[in-house]
Structure formats: structure tokens, C-alpha cells
Amino acid sequence: MLSKKTKYAIKALVALGKNIENPPMQIVRLAEQEMIPRKFLEQILLDLRNAGYLYSKKGAGGGYSLNKDAKDIYLVDILRITDGPIAMVPCASLKFYRKCDECHDEVTCGIRKTFIDVRDATLKILTHTSIADVIARETSDPLQF
Amino acid sequence: MLSKKTKYAIKALVALGKNIENPPMQIVRLAEQEMIPRKFLEQILLDLRNAGYLYSKKGAGGGYSLNKDAKDIYLVDILRITDGPIAMVPCASLKFYRKCDECHDEVTCGIRKTFIDVRDATLKILTHTSIADVIARETSDPLQF
DNA sequence: ATAAATAACTACTACTTATATAGACTTTAT
DNA sequence: ATAAAGTCTATATAAGTAGTAGTTATTTAT
Numbered sequence: 001m002l003s004k005k006t007k008y009a010i011k012a013l014v015a016l017g018k019n020i021e022n023p024p025m026q027i028v029r030l031a032e033q034e035m036i037p038r039k040f041l042e043q044i045l046l047d048l049r050n051a052g053y054l055y056s057k058k059g060a061g062g063g064y065s066l067n068k069d070a071k072d073i074y075l076v077d078i079l080r081i082t083d084g085p086i087a088m089v090p091c092a093s094l095k096f097y098r099k100c101d102e103c104h105d106e107v108t109c110g111i112r113k114t115f116i117d118v119r120d121a122t123l124k125i126l127t128h129t130s131i132a133d134v135i136a137r138e139t140s141d142p143l144q145f
Numbered sequence: 146m147l148s149k150k151t152k153y154a155i156k157a158l159v160a161l162g163k164n165i166e167n168p169p170m171q172i173v174r175l176a177e178q179e180m181i182p183r184k185f186l187e188q189i190l191l192d193l194r195n196a197g198y199l200y201s202k203k204g205a206g207g208g209y210s211l212n213k214d215a216k217d218i219y220l221v222d223i224l225r226i227t228d229g230p231i232a233m234v235p236c237a238s239l240k241f242y243r244k245c246d247e248c249h250d251e252v253t254c255g256i257r258k259t260f261i262d263v264r265d266a267t268l269k270i271l272t273h274t275s276i277a278d279v280i281a282r283e284t285s286d287p288l289q290f
Numbered sequence: 291a292t293a294a295a296t297a298a299c300t301a302c303t304a305c306t307t308a309t310a311t312a313g314a315c316t317t318t319a320t
Numbered sequence: 321a322t323a324a325a326g327t328c329t330a331t332a333t334a335a336g337t338a339g340t341a342g343t344t345a346t347t348t349a350t
Contacts, residue, residue: 002233002260003308007247010256026325035247040310046327059318060324075259088147102152102180110279111155114220114270115147121266125259134255149338171296185339191298204347205295 006082008036009044013053013078013131014138017070024056024063044082051081071132076123086126087119094119151227153181154189158198158223158276159283162215169201169208189227196226216277221268231271232264239264 011034019025027045031038045064048054055067066073079086080095090098091106092115103109156179164170172190176183190209193199200212211218224231225240235243236251237260248254 001230001235004247005308007234007245011247014255028325037310039312042326043310043328049326056326057318058316058324058326061319062317062325064326075256085146089152090146100152102149102156108283110159110281110283111220113282114274114279117270118267121270122263125262125266129259134259136255137258138253138255148336173296182339184341187297188299188339194297201297202347203295203297203345205349207296207347209297 002079003083005040005044006079008034008041009048009078009082010075010131010134011036012041012045013048013066013070013073014134016054016064016066017073017131017135019065023065024061025065026063030064047081048078051077053077053081066131069132070135071130073131074127075129075131075134076126079126086122087115089115092116092119094123147224148228150185150189151224153179153186154193154223154227155220155276155279156181157186157190158193158211158215158218159279161199161209161211162218162276162280164210168210169206170210171208175209192226193223196222198222198226211276214277215280216275218276219272220274220276220279221271224271231267232260234260237261237264239268 012030015030015034016023016025027042028038030036030045031041034041036044045054045056049056049064049067053067053073054064056062056064076086085093085096087093087096089100089112090096091100091103091109091112099106100109103112106112157175160175160179161168161170172187173183175181175190176186179186181189190199190201194201194209194212198212198218199209201207201209221231230238230241232238232241234245234257235241236245236248236254236257244251245254248257251257
């Protein structure tokens with residue numbers, strides 16, 4: 001399951017992606033608008049910023065805005081920042097590989113291949129879905145899906 | 146990430162699936178052989194039994210064995226018993242549907258469709274991978290994969 | 291009939307991770 | 321100088337996962 005952190009991150013990015021008129025947007029405003037606990041959101045935005053997805057400005061008139069075009073921010077990248085691995089077992093993870101505790105011999109592990117396939121199928125979707133896509137789906141006629 | 150419970154469940158089913166010579170197999174033996182905490186395994190086996198996947202017999206000479214052919218026990222079913230939903234968001238779950246806390250309008254939710262796609266891609270694999278497949282992969286030449 | 295072997299069931303404890311909060315510090319605009 | 325923001329680190333709380341304990345029920349062997 002996606003953590004709340006990830007859901008909040010996506011919501012924040014979507015809100016910032018829509019906020020094209022008058023950036024930057026302050027944490028407090030964003031928190032209120034999206035109903036996210038303020039201090040929790042603060043940490044999440046910081047992570048996204050440190051990963052290069054957000055631009056921030058301190059001081060009066062400061063706030064947050066996207067540091068990339070919404071169409072160049074993919075869900076997979078966000079998930080990896082906030083939740084870590086995409087794979088369901090550490091030994092099948094591309095970016096967060098770890099040996100499974102329970103596994104004595106990875107070479108003959110009967111489930112690894114399956115979960116690598118699951119990971120790849122998941123990646124295929126998440127690497128092609130951007131914040132812009134999410135925004136498009138929010139605002140467009142739901143019947144088209 | 147898969148829980149240990151799920152990994153232990155798969156290991157137990159695989160072990161029982163291989164144990165065709167002299168069933169039934171006792172919890173204690175299974176726990177030792179697979180290095181699973183005995184009392185924890187006990188609970189897991191009980192769940193699998195109550196879900197119809199295992200047959201059990203009490204008393205001397207009793208123990209556990211598969212209640213179905215290993216080729217008819219699919220990973221997806223095991224995951225659902227031990228970990229619950231396959232989907233990454235509750236609102237995209239087929240068998241454990243729940244409204245997302247953070248979601249105010251599911252119809253215009255921008256991520257739901259994506260995570261339904263992810264779920265379907267995952268299901269496609271997990272509904273076609275059986276305990277028999279896992280056993281086959283364990284014992285066969287790893288290079289074929 | 292009794293004892294021994296085994297699973298069934300329930301309750302509880304410990305540990306870990308996720309979620310949320312607090313407060314002091316830094317930068318910028320006016 | 322002051323106020324308005326973000327930055328950073330530490331801590332508290334809640335929830336979930338993993339594991340343990342003990343008691344009961346059933347079956348088999350003698």
C-alpha cells in the first residue's frame with residue numbers, strides 16, 4: 001500500500017502543477033488547501049526539493065513551485081523518494097536491492113523471477129505516468145477512462 | 146513489500162508441495178526445516194487451512210499436507226490471505242475495496258486509474274503463477290530464466 | 291482407559307515503521 | 321529591524337508486524 005506520505009507528495013505536486021498563475025505557493029496554504037498536516041507536509045516537500053523536483057524560496061513572498069515541467073515528473077520517481085522500492089521483495093528491487101532475510105540461495109529462489117516480472121509490469125506503468133497525466137485525468141471527463 | 150508472513154506461507158506451501166512421499170508433515174518439522182518460528186508458522190498454517198488450501202490431521206502421525214494440487218494454488222490467493230489487498234491504494238482493490246482517506250472525489254481522482262492498471266498488471270502475473278511453478282523454478286536450471 | 295502426540299484457538303508482548311508534532315535556526319523582502 | 325517564509329533535527333504518538341505463551345480439543349497408540 002502507498003503510504004500517506006506518498007499520497008500527500010502526489011497531491012502536493014499536482015497542486016503545485018496547477019498553480020501556474022501565481023507561484024510560489026506557501027506550505028501553509030498548500031497544507032490547508034490539500035488538507036495535509038502542515039509539519040508533515042513540510043518534511044515531504046523538503047524531500048522532494050532535495051531530490052530536485054521542487055524549487056523553494058525562503059523569506060517573505062517565498063514558497064514552493066515545481067522545478068521541472070509537470071510532464072517530466074513521473075510517479076515512479078515520487079514513489080521511490082517517499083516509499084522507497086517499487087518491488088514487493090527487496091531482492092527484486094532495481095534501485096533498492098537487498099538480499100531477502102529468508103532467502104538462502106537467490107539463484108534457485110522460486111519466487112524472485114515472478115516478482116521481478118511484477119516489478120517490471122509496475123514500472124512500465126509508473127515510468128510513463130507523469131504529474132501532468134494525473135492533472136489531466138483529474139480535470140477531464142471521467143467517462144473517457 | 147511482502148510481509149514475512151506471506152513469505153513463510155509460500156515457503157510452507159512449497160515445502161508441503163514437495164513432500165509427496167510421506168505426508169502429513171508436522172508443524173515442528175516444517176518450522177525447523179524452513180527456519181520459521183514455530184508458533185508463528187502455526188498461525189499461518191491455520192489461516193491457509195481455514196482458507197481451504199491445507200488439510201490437517203491431529204494426533205500422533207498427524208500434521209499438514211496440501212489440500213489441492215500445487216498447480217492449483219496461485220500466489221495471488223496466498224497473498225490475499227496473508228497480506229490482504231494486491232492493489233497499492235484501497236480504492237483500486239478488487240477484493241478489499243475501501244475509499245481512500247485522503248480522496249475527496251473518487252470519480253475525478255487522478256491516480257486511481259493508474260493504480261487500477263498497476264493492480265491488473267500485477268494480477269495478470271500472480272493469478273498465473275502457482276506453487277507448482279515456484280517449485281519448478283527452484284529445482285530447474287536457473288539459466289533457463 | 292490412559293497417555294502421548296498433535297493441531298486449534300486466543301490472548302498477549304515486543305518491536306518496528308509510519309504518522310505527526312515541536313522548536314530552534316536561516317534566509318529574504320520590505 | 322522585523323516579519324515572513326523555508327530548513328533542519330529531534331521527539332512523540334499511533335499503527336502495524338512479528339513473535340511468544342498457554343490452554344483446549346482431537347486423534348492415535350498402547
